[in-house]
Structures are given as structure tokens and as C-alpha cells.
Amino acid sequence: MPRYNPKEVEPKWHDRWSSANAFETRDKDPKPKYYVLEMFPYPSGRIHIGHVRNYAMGDVIARYKRACGYNVLHPMGWDAFGMPAENAAMQTGAHPAQWTYGNIDIMRGQLKQMGLAFDWSREFATCDPDYYVHQQRLFLQFWDAGLAYRKESLVNWDPVDQTVLANEQVIDGKGWRSGAPVERRNLSQWFLKITDAAEDLLAALDDGRLSGWPDNVRLMQKNWIGKSKGLQMKFRFADGTKAPEGFDAGVEVFTTRPDTLYGASFIAISPDHPLAATMAQSDDKAAQFIAECASAGTSEEAIEKAEKRGYKLPLEIAHPLDDRRLPVYIANFVLIGYGTGAIFGCPAHDQRDLDFARKYDLPVPPVVLPEGAEASSFTIGAEAYTGPGTLFNSDFLDGMAIDEAIAAAIKKIETIGQGEGVTQYRLRDWGVSRQRYWGCPIPAIHCDACGIVPVPEKDLPVKLPDEADFSVPGNPLDRHPTWKHVPCPRCGNDARRETDTFDTFVDSSWYFARFASQPKDRPVDKQTADHWLPVDQYIGGIEHAILHLLYARYFSRAMKHCGYLSVDEPFANLFTQGMVVHETYLDSDDSKPLKERWLLPEDVVRKGDRIVNAQTGKPVIVGAIEKMSKSKKNVVSPEAIAETYGADAARWFMLSDSPPERDVEWTDSGVEGAWKLINRIWDAVSAAPGALKNVDLAKPGANNDDKPLRQITHAAIAGVTDDIEHFRFNKAIARIYEFLNALKKTNSASAAVSDWARAEALSALTRLIAPFTPHLAEECWETLGGEGFVCDAPWPKADPALLAKDEVVLGVQVNGKRRGE
RNA sequence: GCCCCUCUGGCGGAACUGGUAGACGCGCUGGAUUCAAAAUCCAGUUCCUUCGGGAGUGCCGGUUCGAUUCCGGCGGGGGGCACCA
Numbered sequence: 093m094p095r096y097n098p099k100e101v102e103p104k105w106h107d108r109w110s111s112a113n114a115f116e117t118r119d120k121d122p123k124p125k126y127y128v129l130e131m132f133p134y135p136s137g138r139i140h141i142g143h144v145r146n147y148a149m150g151d152v153i154a155r156y157k158r159a160c161g162y163n164v165l166h167p168m169g170w171d172a173f174g175m176p177a178e179n180a181a182m183q184t185g186a187h188p189a190q191w192t193y194g195n196i197d198i199m200r201g202q203l204k205q206m207g208l209a210f211d212w213s214r215e216f217a218t219c220d221p222d223y224y225v226h227q228q229r230l231f232l233q234f235w236d237a238g239l240a241y242r243k244e245s246l247v248n249w250d251p252v253d254q255t256v257l258a259n260e261q262v263i264d265g266k267g268w269r270s271g272a273p274v275e276r277r278n279l280s281q282w283f284l285k286i287t288d289a290a291e292d293l294l295a296a297l298d299d300g301r302l303s304g305w306p307d308n309v310r311l312m313q314k315n316w317i318g319k320s321k322g323l324q325m326k327f328r329f330a331d332g333t334k335a336p337e338g339f340d341a342g343v344e345v346f347t348t349r350p351d352t353l354y355g356a357s358f359i360a361i362s363p364d365h366p367l368a369a370t371m372a373q374s375d376d377k378a379a380q381f382i383a384e385c386a387s388a389g390t391s392e393e394a395i396e397k398a399e400k401r402g403y404k405l406p407l408e409i410a411h412p413l414d415d416r417r418l419p420v421y422i423a424n425f426v427l428i429g430y431g432t433g434a435i436f437g438c439p440a441h442d443q444r445d446l447d448f449a450r451k452y453d454l455p456v457p458p459v460v461l462p463e464g465a466e467a468s469s470f471t472i473g474a475e476a477y478t479g480p481g482t483l484f485n486s487d488f489l490d491g492m493a494i495d496e497a498i499a500a501a502i503k504k505i506e507t508i509g510q511g512e513g514v515t516q517y518r519l520r521d522w523g524v525s526r527q528r529y530w531g532c533p534i535p536a537i538h539c540d541a542c543g544i545v546p547v548p549e550k551d552l553p554v555k556l557p558d559e560a561d562f563s564v565p566g567n568p569l570d571r572h573p574t575w576k577h578v579p580c581p582r583c584g585n586d587a588r589r590e591t592d593t594f595d596t597f598v599d600s601s602w603y604f605a606r607f608a609s610q611p612k613d614r615p616v617d618k619q620t621a622d623h624w625l626p627v628d629q630y631i632g633g634i635e636h637a638i639l640h641l642l643y644a645r646y647f648s649r650a651m652k653h654c655g656y657l658s659v660d661e662p663f664a665n666l667f668t669q670g671m672v673v674h675e676t677y678l679d680s681d682d683s684k685p686l687k688e689r690w691l692l693p694e695d696v697v698r699k700g701d702r703i704v705n706a707q708t709g710k711p712v713i714v715g716a717i718e719k720m721s722k723s724k725k726n727v728v729s730p731e732a733i734a735e736t737y738g739a740d741a742a743r744w745f746m747l748s749d750s751p752p753e754r755d756v757e758w759t760d761s762g763v764e765g766a767w768k769l770i771n772r773i774w775d776a777v778s779a780a781p782g783a784l785k786n787v788d789l790a791k792p793g794a795n796n797d798d799k800p801l802r803q804i805t806h807a808a809i810a811g812v813t814d815d816i817e818h819f820r821f822n823k824a825i826a827r828i829y830e831f832l833n834a835l836k837k838t839n840s841a842s843a844a845v846s847d848w849a850r851a852e853a854l855s856a857l858t859r860l861i862a863p864f865t866p867h868l869a870e871e872c873w874e875t876l877g878g879e880g881f882v883c884d885a886p887w888p889k890a891d892p893a894l895l896a897k898d899e900v901v902l903g904v905q906v907n908g909k910r911r912g913e
Numbered sequence: 914g915c916c917c918c919u920c921u922g923g924c925g926g927a928a929c930u931g932g933u934a935g936a937c938g939c940g941c942u943g944g945a946u947u948c949a950a951a952a953u954c955c956a957g958u959u960c961c962u963u964c965g966g967g968a969g970u971g972c973c974g975g976u977u978c979g980a981u982u983c984c985g986g987c988g989g990g991g992g993g994c995a996c997c998a
Binding site: 749 | 914915916917918924925926927929936937938939940952953992993994996997998
């Protein structure tokens with residue numbers, strides 16, 4: 093029997109699918125819609141095995157839903173703006189566009205080789221002017237609607253990539269791409285008002301709108317948005333203290349523990365607080381202290397080790413509820429980015445405040461008494477008391493529990509007109525300006541006379557200049573000789589273009605809508621976009637739990653606000669798949685620097701128990717099993733796999749064994765197992781050519797001896813269906829193995845099985861494997877004599893009558909122990 | 914520090930709402946085929962065992978007729994947030 097030959101079979105079906113436009117989706121179709129989307133790739137050069145896993149999952153869903161009678165939209169495109177293209181330009185001189193589109197061509201070919209059922213007619217790259225012109229339109233609309241604004245503020249500056257980063261893009265105080273410690277700079281930047289949507293973004297996490305999302309992603313977003321309720325109040329300067337200019341009203345403070353107001357012993361403001369700057373103008377020591385704080389690291393360790401430090405200002409604040417006078421400090425542990433950038437210190441019940449108070453010898457009056465403690469003897473030692481208890485030493489709050497006291501304190505402060513109960517969010521507005529060339533230009537013009545003027549609609553798109561100088565760091569748009577010089581659209585005088593481009597996360601915040609509908613003259617056709625949205629199944633990596641997934645949620649709301657869409661939640665169901673990991677190999681020759689010692693999997697060979705360098709024969713150190721990365725060389729190329737075993741084997745293995753949400757370790761024996769299965773299926777099918785032609789499965793044709801095989805067949809159908817529906821691809825695959833094993837046994841053991849039942853089994857098997865190994869399935873379908881493409885064949889249906897088991901084996905338990913069989 | 918997830922053979926992992934622990938795959942062992950190997954096929958494979966059985970799902974305890982599953986505590990691994998007032 094000839095072995096299955098994917099090298100011939102796979103291209104054959106690619107051609108046939110392509111010439112039949114098998115996967116092109118029409119908007120108007122009487123069937124119910126189903127939109128399945130995988131996070132589109134950045135065209136970095138080549139497809140890696142993680143992409144294969146991601147797209148194989150989406151493809152299973154797409155092909156399965158199609159077989160179930162849905163009109164499936166399954167598009168693909170390119171998240172094509174970004175730093176790597178510019179870095180390549182700096183290193184090799186190739187223009188970012190050339191580099192990017194070249195990569196896209198390669199990767200498109202690789203994806204096609206995988207046999208993924210994409211509707212390629214909707215493909216676009218976010219760097220296409222045809223795409224980003226609409227992004228500029230959207231931005232102008234947002235601006236008009238007050239959702240976008242420009243302001244000077246303290247931002248995260250990445251000194252390596254020479255650009256600003258959003259808060260979400262700073263990980264452990266380092267740039268998410270460059271890994272460089274982020275500096276803080278005061279710059280004028282564009283922002284999108286994501287904070288306006290904070291409450292709704294938060295509410296939707298719990299009110300059922302995102303019931304199709306994993307709990308952990310919802311939780312991460314909830315923590316990121318970080319809602320807390322508290323009291324925002326003014327602390328006025330005490331008699332005898334002259335309020336600095338502009339601060340007549342005092343210092344505004346936010347607290348979640350207004351119950352501890354009587355425990356206040358000092359006021360502390362952030363080094364970045366405006367009052368600190370004002371005081372520093374006439375106080376060199378204050379200025380010096382602020383400068384020291386600014387230069388301190390923001391890394392995890394730096395913060396952990398940083399000692400609480402303060403600088404005492406010559407100011408005094410009056411306690412609002414009693415006659416105490418509180419000192420005012422600039423303190424290094426107070427953040428400008430949260431609340432009001434100023435706090436009242438309550439050392440008895442906050443560890444940081446306590447550390448600070450001990451250092452500067454400030455009073456530590458306790459106001460919350462733990463249950464069982466004596467008011468007369470309760471004191472605070474080295475640890476603040478943050479637990480439950482009853483208020484004391486607190487006038488009208490005495491005797492209340494904490495919650496009760498919080499409410500009472502807020503009410504009191506509101507009554508005396510010095511503050512109000514407020515809700516605070518950790519979430520900051522989304523800074524979208526990037527000082528880079530390879531991004532979507534922000535359509536604004538700076539005019540000395542008119543201020544910041546939007547680019548008129550008729551002048552869109554603002555296209556990137558083709559020529560740019562990448563030989564030195566910095567923003568090539570800003571130093572371009574002519575590009576930024578334009579007349580002001582309002583007064584006609586000389587003006588300057590905005591030279592910042594959008595954060596690339598803006599590009600990926602609405603691409604799913606553009607896939608659904610791409611009219612020439614506007615971002616989307618509302619009716620068509622509404623038809624397709626929300627995405628029914630979105631699949632991607634957990635690393636986007638906060639970044640992309642939060643931005644896209646906001647963008648949908650903004651687009652809805654401006655009348656482009658009707659949905660606020662773009663992704664009805666989300667699945668976050670695990671990574672593909674692989675062993676790392678380190679050459680034992682330690683004379684070379686570490687980063688040159690990593691070896692590719694293909695450069696090592698197993699010799700018995702040992703692993704050695706294939707070239708030198710020297711032993712190799714087997715390192716940790718990690719996410720595949722170029723730097724550690726623990727990568728395998730999907731092309732090489734497809735070359736050896738075919739795309740189907742790669743797809744099958746990526747989905748077998750490990751649950752899809754978990755990491756999967758790439759092993760050569762795993763792919764070989766997949767290859768073995770493909771041949772076993774092919775053997776079973778090719779032994780029965782024309783099996784579907786000889787019988788009519790639409791009419792009953794089974795005899796009494798067929799029942800065992802039919803029960804196995806229908807159990808497989810029911811099981812695989814249920815497993816796919818629940819994203820349990822590993823189990824679906826296990827069931828297909830069981831089915832095949834049972835089928836083979838039947839073939840050899842019982843000649844009594846009718847052709848009809850055998851055809852039924854083979855037909856079901858072929859259709860069940862079709863979402864996983866589509867080329868093999870088509871080849872089988874053709875061999876069996878099935879009609880048309882198997883990708884157009886309906887999903888098999890399990891007959892409930894055949895699912896009931898005739899016999900049940902009962903375990904006998906005596907006193908909870910199993911006895912007998 | 915706070916929050917979340919996770920822990921099952923040599924390995925990846927099954928076990929729906931508590932009811933025969935280890936499906937399926939990998940690996941390994943034995944056999945068939947072969948001049949030989951690869952490939953393929955068949956059988957076995959949680960551990961211990963005096964072959965009667967016994968033990969077993971990170972550890973300790975609890976609830977239950979019965980716990981991988983539920984509860985409490987401890988430990989290992991992973992993740993998110995983090996001087997957030």
C-alpha cells in the first residue's frame with residue numbers, strides 16, 4: 093500500500109480550494125453568521141510554531157462551524173506597523189515598508205502552506221494607507237467628540253526606542269519591547285480618554301457581557317482598572333501659614349480610609365506634585381530632594397529597597413476636625429499618578445506611613461482598636477494595624493466599626509464642605525503618541541496662530557513620506573526636511589504637522605471591524621459591521637490580557653459613541669491559548685560568551701542518554717524548557733516540519749496531548765506520532781476506495797451485527813463534537829484515536845459488519861478529522877467517493893438511540909473499597 | 914506584600930454535577946515481519962507483592978457509605994498587580 097504523501101496531496105488541495113474560492117465569505121447569506129478570529133500576526137519575518145498552534149485552533153473552529161451550517165468569517169491580515177521594521181532599517185538600510193511587505197509575502201505563503209481556511213480576499217496590513225486613512229478618520233471623530241485630547245504630562249520615556257510608552261507597556265519599570273529602564277519625562281502627548289469608560293469597562297467584566305471570557309483575563313483587567321472608593325478632601329493651611337501662590341484652597345488628598353482621619357499625623361505630597369515644584373522655586377534643598385527622587389530607579393528591587401524619605405516643608409496644615417496642626421512633607425513614596433498625588437499619613441494603620449513616621453519621629457496615634465484589645469494599653473510597635481476593629485480616640489466615630497466609620501466620616505466632611513466621596517481608578521488615560529516613523533501619522537497640524545488644528549477630511553490620508561533618514565536615532569519624521577511643513581488649514585500661514593505617530597496598539601484596536609466591512613470611503617459600513625460583530629470566537633495569547641484586549645474594548649465603545657458600531661464588547665468569546673515551549677541546549681564550551689553558546693534543536697543529537705553537539709560531538713547541557721525564542725535558539729521551524737511530515741501532522745500534534753490553554757512542549761516524537769496517525773487513517777480509508785459510492789447512507793442499511801460498530805461510530809461523533817464545542821481539542825483527538833483503534837479491530841475481527849456500517853464509520857471518521865487535518869480529510873473523502881469537498885460536507889450527527897449503552901459495568905464497593913469485578 | 918491559577922505513572926495528560934483513578938498519545942519491555950535495520954503489526958506497561966492481596970492523585974487533617982473532585986492548614990511550581998494611600 094502506498095504511503096500517504098503530503099508533498100503531493102497538500103498542494104493539490106490548496107489549488108483546488110483556491111480555484112473554487114472555497115473560503116471566501118459573502119456578507120449576505122441566509123445562514124447564521126459566525127465570526128472566528130485569531131489575533132493577527134506582526135510580520136516579523138517567518139511564521140513560528142506558536143502561530144501554527146494559534147491558527148490551527150481557529151481553523152478547527154472555523155471549519156467545524158462551517159460544517160455545522162454557519163456562514164463563517166475567518167479573515168487574516170497583518171499588524172504591520174512597529175519598531176522592528178525601523179530597527180531593521182537602521183541596521184540594514186532597507187526601508188521599513190520594503191522590509192514589512194517582504195515579510196508579509198513570505199508569511200502569507202507559509203500560512204497558505206498550513207492549509208488554513210482563511211478568507212484571503214479581506215486581507216490587509218495596518219500599514220496600508222487604505223487602512224490607516226480610516227484610522228485617521230476615526231481619530232478626528234474621537235477628537236471632535238472629546239474622546240481624544242492633547243496635554244502635557246509626565247510620561248514613560250523609553251531611552252532605547254526613543255519613544256513614549258503607555259502605562260500598560262511598562263513592565264517592571266522597563267519598556268515592553270526594548271527592556272530598557274523607563275525614564276519619566278514631561279511631554280505634550282495625545283491621549284484617548286479611556287478613563288471615561290473605566291466604570292463601564294469594569295462593569296461589563298462582571299455583568300455577563302463577557303461571560304464568554306476566561307476568569308483570569310477578566311480578573312486581570314479588573315485589577316488593572318483598579319477601582320477604589322474613598323474620600324477626596326481639602327486640607328487647609330493652618331493659621332499662621334501663608335498659602336503658597338495658587339494653593340489658597342489647601343492640599344487636595346484622596347483616601348480609602350477616611351475612618352482613620354483622627355489618626356492623621358502628617359501630610360505628604362509627591363515630588364511631582366505642583367506644590368512641590370512651587371516650593372522648590374525658592375528652596376534649593378527642596379529642589380535637590382525632588383531631583384534625587386526623580387533619579388531613583390523605578391525597578392521592582394529599587395522600589396522594594398527604597399527607604400521612605402521626606403523633606404519637611406515650612407508649612408502647616410490644620411486638621412479639619414480638631415485643632416491639631418500637621419506638618420507637610422514632600423515624600424518619595426507618594427505617587428503623582430494615583431489619587432491626587434497627596435496623602436494624609438496615618439502611621440498607626442498604614443505600614444508605609446508608619447515607616448515614615450518612625451524615621452521622622454512623628455506621633456503615631458492609634459484610632460482602630462482590634463477586638464479584645466484594651467484602649468488604654470493598645471499601642472503600635474513596628475507594624476501598623478490594618479485589620480478590623482472598632483474606632484476609638486476619634487470623637488464622633490468612637491465605637492463604630494470601620495465600614496460604618498468610613499461612611500460617617502465622608503458624610504461629615506461633605507457636610508462641612510471640605511470634600512466628597514469619590515471613586516478612583518488606577519487606570520490612566522491611554523497615551524497614544526509615539527515618536528517613531530513606522531506608524532500611522534496623527535492627523536493634526538500645529539499652528540502658532542490657531543493652535544492645534546485637525547487635518548481636514550479632504551486632505552486624508554496623511555501619508556508617511558517615502559524617503560526618511562534612519563541613520564541616526566530619534567524620530568525620522570521630525571527631522572525630515574519637508575514633510576512636516578504645511579500651511580495651516582485654518583489661516584493658511586506656515587504651520588507644522590504633528591510628527592508623532594500612533595501607538596501600534598491603536599492599529600490593532602479596530603482591525604476586527606475592518607475585516608468585517610471595508611468600504612472605501614469610511615472605516616466601516618455600520619450595517620455590515622453590525623451583522624458580523626461581535627467576533628464570536630477570538631483566540632490569542634494571554635500576554636494581551638490587558639494591553640490589546642483592554643484597548644480594543646475601549647475602541648469599540650468609542651466607535652459606538654461616534655456611530656460606527658452598535659456593539660460595545662467586540663469579542664463575545666475569548667480563548668487564550670498556551671505557548672509552545674521547547675528544551676534549551678547550551679554548548680558545554682564555556683570559553684564563549686553565554687549568548688553564543690545556545691544551540692538550535694537541529695544542531696544537537698541524542699546518543700543514548702547523552703545529548704551532544706552534532707558537529708563537535710561534545711556534550712550539550714540541556715537547559716530549562718522555555719517559550720521558544722530566537723535568543724535561546726530553542727525554535728523549530730514550521731516549514732521544516734511541513735517539509736518532512738506535512739502541514740496536517742504539524743497541526744495535529746499542536747492540538748493533541750496538551751489542553752489548548754496550557755503550554756505545550758514541542759517534541760520530535762510528538763510529531764512523529766501525528767505522522768503515524770495520518771498513515772493509519774490513510775490505510776483504513778484507502779483499503780475501501782469508493783466505499784461511499786456503493787451504499788446510500790441516507791437510507792437505512794444496517795444489519796443486526798452492525799450495532800457494536802455503529803455504537804462506536806456514534807459515540808465518537810458525539811464525543812468529538814462536544815469536545816470541539818468546549819475547546820478540548822486534546823480530548824477530541826484522543827477520541828479519534830479510540831475510534832480508529834476500535835474501527836481497525838472491527839475490520840480484522842468481524843466479517844459480519846455490513847458495507848453500509850463500514851461506510852458510515854469511514855464517512856464519519858473523515859468528517860471528524862477534517863477540521864484538524866484538512867488535506868488528509870479531502871484526500872480520504874475523494875478516495876471514498878464523497879461528493880464535493882469534505883470542507884463543504886455537513887458535520888455528522890450522532891443518533892441518540894445508539895449512544896445508550898446496552899451493558900454497564902458496575903464497580904462494587906464495600907465500605908468505600910472496591911471489591912470484585 | 915496583595916490577588917489568582919496549579920500540583921495525577923518514566924513523560925504530556927484523561928476521569929461530565931463526589932461513584933471502577935491512569936482514557937488517548939509518547940516512551941519503555943517482549944513478540945511477529947526482515948539477511949539486518951527502519952517502518953509496520955500484536956501484546957504488556959502506576960507502584961509494591963509471599964500472587965492471597967496491599968498502597969496510591971504534593972503533604973497533614975476534616976466532611977462523606979465513598980474524595981483526584983468538597984472544606985481547613987502547610988509545601989512546591991506558575992502568573993497578574995505592586996510604595997495605589
